[in-house]
Amino acid sequence: MFEPILSYLDPGTGATLLQLALAGTAGIAAASKMRMNKIKRRLNRDEEAEPVQAEGHVEEPTSTQ
Amino acid sequence: MIESGSFRDPSARVFYHEGRVLRGLAPDAADVDAATRASGLMGQLVSKGLFVDNWIVDDVEPPEGVPRAAVVESARLPVVSYPSEWSFAMLKDAALVTLDANLAALEEGFILKDASAFNLIFDATTPVIIDVSSIDPFGEKGIWTAYSQFCDHFLAPLMLESYAGVPFQRFLHGKVDGLPIGDLNRMLRGRSGIHKGVLSHVRLRSALERRASRMDTQERSDVGGAQLPTEAIVGSMQKIRKLISGLESTAGSTWADYEEALPYAPAEVEAKARFVEEVAAAAASHDVALDVGANAGRFTKILSNHFDHVIGIDKDAGAIDGLYRAAGDAGLDNLTPLVVDITNPTPSFGWRGSERASFVDRVKPSFATWLAVVHHLCLGIGIPIDQVVALIAESSDEAVVEFVSIEDPMSRRISASRQDALAPYSQEVFEEAVAGTVVSRSQVTETRALYHLRSL
Structure with missing residues (x-):
């Protein structure tokens, strides 16, 4: 219906966390979503990091030969 | 003449023309304004006495630099006053009007985008919201963006006078951003800290602010994307309303x-x-x-x-x-x-x-x-x-x-x-x-x- 307008007032990180803390189960749900995002990001980071390690493993024996 | 105090919200600017109070709206704000009128929300806010009477006009050309997608005129009130000039009961009533306007807006899928006490003035002894362009669409999920501002402008000064017996006016004198909750946390020491609402809105909030200050940009961005369903926001506002209704001044005269x-x-x-x-x-x-x-x-x-x-x-x-x-x-x-x-x-x-x-x-x-x-x-x-x-x-x-x-x-x-x-x-x-x-x-x-x- 509306174009998203960037809010001119900063809600504040601490204030948002408190709203979640006071919102009962809805807050827990929102906080778990944030936690999941964080875990997903960590997994993605590990996945991205893996091929680099693999390359190193491949290169190592060639260099010793 | 453009109002010098209305520059913070770029989508609406206040100007005066022949003694009339007018707001020039940017296209986005004009769309939202039209929707609040079409949904009946604006009419409801005015008839409940929460918003100053206001209407769309087309006979005034906004001055240079003022958005012009729509022009809204407001009833002119005789006295402009500021929060540091209000008594305890006045600030309390203004806080309740702010919450009631938010609750009415949420019912129609809108919310007030800020909660500045400067958005209200007193029409004799009745506080009304004069910032008629402070409504934003909310949808079904989101966060109360103005919660922090509401605390600094209303909750903190009221708690200070109610729980510590200190008149709040001198703490708001010459201030545009209220009394920071962090300051109140330091002021409410000892027994004054056990009162209702202090543990959550002051102590826990301050602890979470400290925690937030250690977060990296990505974590902050995650928090910024958090959403709560409308019912949860309504529930929180009703609890704060109850908390504020129960506050009384202990400062004496x-x-x-x-x-x-x-x-x-x-x-x-x-x-x-x-x-x-x-x-x-x-x-x-x-x-x-x-x-x-x-x-x-x-x-x-x-x-x-x-x-x-x-x-x-x-x-x-x-x-x-x-x-x-x-x-x-x-x-x-x-x-x-x-x-x-x-x-x-x-x-x-x-x-x-x-x-x-x-x-x-x-x-x-x-x-x-x-x-x-x-x-x-x-x-x-x-x-x-x-x-x-x-x-x-x-x-x-x-x-x-x-x-x-x-x-x-x-x-x-x-x-x-x-x-x-x-x-x-x-x-x-x-x-x-x-x-x-x-x-x-x-x-x-x-x-x-x-x-x-x-x-x-």
């Missing part, structure tokens, strides 16, 4: 102590009232009157019968709180009580020093009463008589001033602890200072006289 120690004689009060009544009835202009040192508002109420609007000011927030409640109960729709110390009235402040106007620039009375004030200024604070008369002269064209001699019991009480020599204080010195402006004079008692001054 210095005037109440005075009146108990030195009550006025009824005959003297009657004589004063008669003089004020007669002069007010014959005043050259009947637009705005100012009652300086209003106390419980005995004379402010008399003035309200003779002027379009009356502003009663006193530095005693407890006295103004009483007057606010009494005037509201009596349904006086032209009396605005404000907490203002005449020796240090609100200056202009905020961005570039001019975002908010000074009290002197906002309130331009044609008539003023200075009853039982001069001796407090001269003997209590040590201001020379000619300075006080200069202030009276520049405040209005016509005035009633009471002179209380140094032999009066109240004068003696005020100056009892003074050992140092004061500037000369006597009825002769006063009469010399006001010479040429005295219309009439009445000696009410041996130590008290009233003067009607004009075209000072």
Whole structure:
């Protein structure tokens, strides 16, 4: 219906966390979503990091030969 | 003329044209505004008395630099006041109006995008939201963006006065952003910290702010994307509403102590009232009157019968709180009580020093009463008589001033602890200072006289 307008007032990180803390189960749900995002990001980071390690493993024996 | 205080929201700017209050809206804001009218929300907010009356106009061209997708006109209210000039009950009522407007908006899928106390002014004794462009679409999920601002502007000052017994006005004097919750957390030490709402809105909040300050950008961005369903936001607002409804001031009133120690004689009060009544009835202009040192508002109420609007000011927030409640109960729709110390009235402040106007620039009375004030200024604070008369002269064209001699019991009480020599204080010195402006004079008692001054 509306174009998203960037809010001119900063809600504040601490204030948002408190709203979640006071919102009962809805807050827990929102906080778990944030936690999941964080875990997903960590997994993605590990996945991205893996091929680099693999390359190193491949290169190592060639260099010793 | 563009309002200097309306630059923060780029989608709407306030300007004035021939005495009318107008807002130029950017295309996005105009769409939202149209939707709030179409949904019936705006009509509801106005009819409930939460928003000032406002309507779309097409006969005014906004000035250069003002958005022009739509122009909204608002009813003009006679007095613009700021939160530091409100008493406890006034700030509390303004907080409740802010919450009620949010709750009404959420029912229609909208929310107020900010919660600044400067968005409200008092229409006599009724707080109304004047920032009619502060509504945003909310949908079904989101976060109360203005929660933090609401706490700083309303909850923190109210908690300070209720839980610590400290009047909040001096903490808001010259402030555009309220009282930070972090400051309140440090102020509410010991037993004052066990009261309702402190653990969550102050202690836990401060702990979470510390935690947030250690978060990296990605984590902050995650928190920024958090959403709660409408019901959860409504539930939180209702809880805060209940919390605020239960807060009462514990600061007390210095005037109440005075009146108990030195009550006025009824005959003297009657004589004063008669003089004020007669002069007010014959005043050259009947637009705005100012009652300086209003106390419980005995004379402010008399003035309200003779002027379009009356502003009663006193530095005693407890006295103004009483007057606010009494005037509201009596349904006086032209009396605005404000907490203002005449020796240090609100200056202009905020961005570039001019975002908010000074009290002197906002309130331009044609008539003023200075009853039982001069001796407090001269003997209590040590201001020379000619300075006080200069202030009276520049405040209005016509005035009633009471002179209380140094032999009066109240004068003696005020100056009892003074050992140092004061500037000369006597009825002769006063009469010399006001010479040429005295219309009439009445000696009410041996130590008290009233003067009607004009075209000072």
